[in-house]
Amino acid sequence: MSLLNSQKENSYKTRQIITIIFLLLTFIKPLLGVIGIILMWLWMKWKVWIKIIITLPYLVIFVFAPLLVINYLFFMKPVQIKGSTMLPNYKAGEYYISIVLNKNSEIKRGDVVIFTPPTNSNIDYIKRVIALPYEKIVIREGNVYVNGELVNENKYLQMNTFTRVFPGGMVREGEEIVIPDNSYFVMGDNRKGSVDSRDFGPISRDLIKSKVVFCYFNCK
8 A cells, every 4th residue: 555655656757747847847848838837737746826827827828929910910909109299188208008900890970090191101190080981061251161060179179279281281271171982081180280281181900000099008
């Protein structure tokens, strides 16, 4: 009987050594550490809380980190605000989460979007959607009209904000334009200091990358 117990004890010690070796090999080959985690849960008689503590770093490395990468690549992207184009609502140095858009994603008037401007493919702009496909927009005496109605922009613009047109831009004072199919008219909240659809015209839906949803860091 004692011989049998001794064999069992030796067998357990052997398995314990093998498990610890695999766990230590994490620092050389992380995947070997995963094998060690599996062996630990199968073989070791350690207390559960000890096993959990040892397992947590592996969950972070092999489960949560890949999920974060996938989420970043396909679903959400962080956005750092630069410049003053969206003042007073979006300030330089703030960080926002934006939702990556696909061809079926809805874009509404008032949405703040990230897109590649048609004039420069090397940078991204942040602007607010003002007019949708097939709508008619006109800027007259500092006011914005869509389909003949004054756009209520009190939620995001300061009182008495004057929206001007720029010399040489795509939009002229009092001249109505129709937004093409699959295109959007966008402007910055800082109407005096924003390069937007008043300059380069409506942007194609294909240029819009994501929609800004909330601030997560350095929110002012």
